Amino acid sequence: MTSVSSVPLDPWPAPVSPGPLNATVNLPGSKSLTNRHLVLAALAGAPSQVVAPLDSRDTRLMVRALEQLGARIKQGTDSDGVPVWTVTPFTLPDAAGSPLAAGSPGEGSVQGVGSPAPVEIDCGLAGTVMRFVPAVAALTQRPVRLDGDPAARRRPMGPVIQALKALGVEVHGGEDGHLPFTVTGSAAVRGGRIEVDASGSSQFVSALLLAGSRFPEGIHVRHTGAVLPSPQHIEMTMVTLRGAGLRASTDPDGLGWRVEPGVPSPGDVTVEPDLSNAGPFLGAALVCGGTVRVPRWPAKTTQIGALWTQLLPRMGAQVHLTQDGTLEVTGTGHLTAVDAADTGELAPTLAALCALAQGTSRLTGLAHLRGHETDRLAALVTELGRVNVAARELPDGLEISPEPGAAHGAVWESYEDHRIATAGALMGLAVPGVQVVDVATTAKTLPGFVGMWEGMLASHAGAAQPAGVPA
Ligand SMILES: O=C(O)C1=C[C@@H](OP(=O)(O)O)[C@@H](O)[C@H](O)C1
Numbered sequence: 001m002t003s004v005s006s007v008p009l010d011p012w013p014a015p016v017s018p019g020p021l022n023a024t025v026n027l028p029g030s031k032s033l034t035n036r037h038l039v040l041a042a043l044a045g046a047p048s049q050v051v052a053p054l055d056s057r058d059t060r061l062m063v064r065a066l067e068q069l070g071a072r073i074k075q076g077t078d079s080d081g082v083p084v085w086t087v088t089p090f091t092l093p094d095a096a097g098s099p100l101a102a103g104s105p106g107e108g109s110v111q112g113v114g115s116p117a118p119v120e121i122d123c124g125l126a127g128t129v130m131r132f133v134p135a136v137a138a139l140t141q142r143p144v145r146l147d148g149d150p151a152a153r154r155r156p157m158g159p160v161i162q163a164l165k166a167l168g169v170e171v172h173g174g175e176d177g178h179l180p181f182t183v184t185g186s187a188a189v190r191g192g193r194i195e196v197d198a199s200g201s202s203q204f205v206s207a208l209l210l211a212g213s214r215f216p217e218g219i220h221v222r223h224t225g226a227v228l229p230s231p232q233h234i235e236m237t238m239v240t241l242r243g244a245g246l247r248a249s250t251d252p253d254g255l256g257w258r259v260e261p262g263v264p265s266p267g268d269v270t271v272e273p274d275l276s277n278a279g280p281f282l283g284a285a286l287v288c289g290g291t292v293r294v295p296r297w298p299a300k301t302t303q304i305g306a307l308w309t310q311l312l313p314r315m316g317a318q319v320h321l322t323q324d325g326t327l328e329v330t331g332t333g334h335l336t337a338v339d340a341a342d343t344g345e346l347a348p349t350l351a352a353l354c355a356l357a358q359g360t361s362r363l364t365g366l367a368h369l370r371g372h373e374t375d376r377l378a379a380l381v382t383e384l385g386r387v388n389v390a391a392r393e394l395p396d397g398l399e400i401s402p403e404p405g406a407a408h409g410a411v412w413e414s415y416e417d418h419r420i421a422t423a424g425a426l427m428g429l430a431v432p433g434v435q436v437v438d439v440a441t442t443a444k445t446l447p448g449f450v451g452m453w454e455g456m457l458a459s460h461a462g463a464a465q466p467a468g469v470p471a
C-alpha cells in the first residue's frame with residue numbers, strides 16, 4: 001500500500017523545531033489492539049465490528065491473511081466517517097476434524113481433499129502477523145505457507161514453530177527458526193499444556209493464547225525462558241480474550257496463561273489510539289517546548305504506551321490528563337537523562353529523547369529488540385553515532401551519553417523500521433540537517449506520519465492560527 005498521502009522526499013529533510021508547540025494530535029488506532037481484535041473476530045461464532053481500527057501496512061497484512069484463511073472483512077465507515085471493519089468469521093472444522101472444512105474461503109485459499117497447494121500468506125515485516133497467524137492457520141487444517149519481507153526472515157520464529165510441532169501441527173521448513181515455513185493442522189491437534197521460551201518475544205505466547213480457545217482442550221502456555229519481554233502485550237492479549245467472553249487466567253507465578261475452550265464472542269469493539277505512536281509527538285513537546293495534546297487517551301489501558309505518562313515527567317515534562325480524556329504534555333526544550341528498564345517498543349523514541357538530554361541515560365531490559373524489525377540496539381548506536389551522539393550497546397540495552405552541542409546533521413538510516421525513522425524525526429527537531437532515509441516505512445503502523453508531523457510543527461505557539469492535526 002502507499003505510505004503517506006503525499007510522497008515524502010527520500011531522504012526526508014527532518015524539520016527543525018519552530019519553537020514552542022501548541023498542537024493537538026489525533027492518533028489512529030493501536031496496531032496491537034487492531035490485530036488482536038481482527039484475529040478474535042475471525043475466530044468468533046458470529047460477525048462483529050472493529051470500530052476505529054488502525055489502517056496501516058501491518059493491519060492490512062492481517063486483514064489479507066485472515067481473508068485468505070476464509071474470513072470476510074468489509075471495510076466501511078459509520079455516519080460520522082469513523083472507519084468500521086465488519087468481520088465475518090471463518091467456519092473451523094468440527095472437533096472430529098473434517099479436513100479443509102473452513103467456510104467462505106477467500107481468494108488464494110484452496111478447497112477439496114488430497115494434497116492441495118498451500119495458501120500463501122505474506123507477513124510483510126509484521127511481528128503480529130508472522131507470530132499470530134501460524135497458530136490460527138493450524139486451526140483450519142489446511143496447509144498454509146508463511147513468508148514475508150527479506151527482513152522478516154531474520155526475525156525469530158523458532159518458539160512458535162516448536163510449540164506448534166509439540167501440539168501435533170505438521171510444520172515443513174523453518175528448521176533454522178525463521179520464515180518461510182508451512183503449517184498444517186489436523187484433528188489430532190487438541191491443544192493443552194505447552195512450554196514456550198518467550199524471552200525473544202511476548203508474541204510467541206500471545207499467538208498461542210489468541211488461537212487457544214478453539215483447540216478442543218484450550219491452551220495452557222508456560223514460559224520457560226530467563227526473561228519475559230513486553231509483559232504488557234501478554235496482558236493485552238488476556239484482557240482482549242476476556243473481552244471476547246472467553247475464560248482466560250494467569251498462573252499465580254505470572255509465568256503461565258490458560259485459555260479455556262470456547263468460541264470468542266467479541267461483539268463490536270472500539271480500538272484505542274496507539275499510545276506507542278503517541279511517543280514521538282509527545283516527545284516533540286519536550287524537545288521544542290510548548291504543549292502537545294493527544295485526545296482519547298484511555299483512562300485504563302494495557303498498552304505499553306501508557307508508560308509515557310511516567311517516563312516524560314522524569315525527563316522534565318509536565319503531564320496532565322484532562323477530564324475529557326486528553327493527555328497534555330508540556331516541555332521546556334530542556335531534557336533530563338533517565339535510566340529506564342523494560343520500555344519495549346517505546347525504546348527507539350526514548351533513545352532519541354535521551355540523545356537530546358543532559359547527562360547519561362541507560363535503557364535496559366531490551367535484549368529482545370535485537371529481533372525486532374531490525375537489530376534496534378545496533379541500529380540506534382550506529383545512527384546516533386552518525387549525528388555525533390555517543391552511544392554504546394549494553395548486554396541488554398543502551399547507554400547514551402550526549403556531549404552538549406556536539407550533535408550535527410547527517411543522513412539517518414531507518415532500516416525499514418518505523419520507530420527508527422520516527423526517532424530520526426525527533427533528532428531533527430534539535431539537530432539541523434538530519435535527513436531520514438525511507439521515512440515512508442512509517443506506514444507500517446502510521447501512514448501519514450510526515451503530514452501529521454509537519455501539521456504538529458505548524459501549530460507552534462507563534463503561529464497565527466494554531467491548527468489541530470487531522471486524524
Ligand atoms: O503483541 C504485540 O502486539 C506486540 C508485542 C511486542 O513484541 P515483543 O514482545 O517482541 O517486543 C511489541 O514490541 C510489538 O510491537 C507488538
Ligand SMILES: C=C(OP(=O)(O)O)C(=O)O
Pocket residue numbers: 125126127128345372373419445
Ligand atoms: C516491534 C514492533 O513491531 P512488530 O509488531 O512487528 O513486532 C514495533 O512496532 O515496535
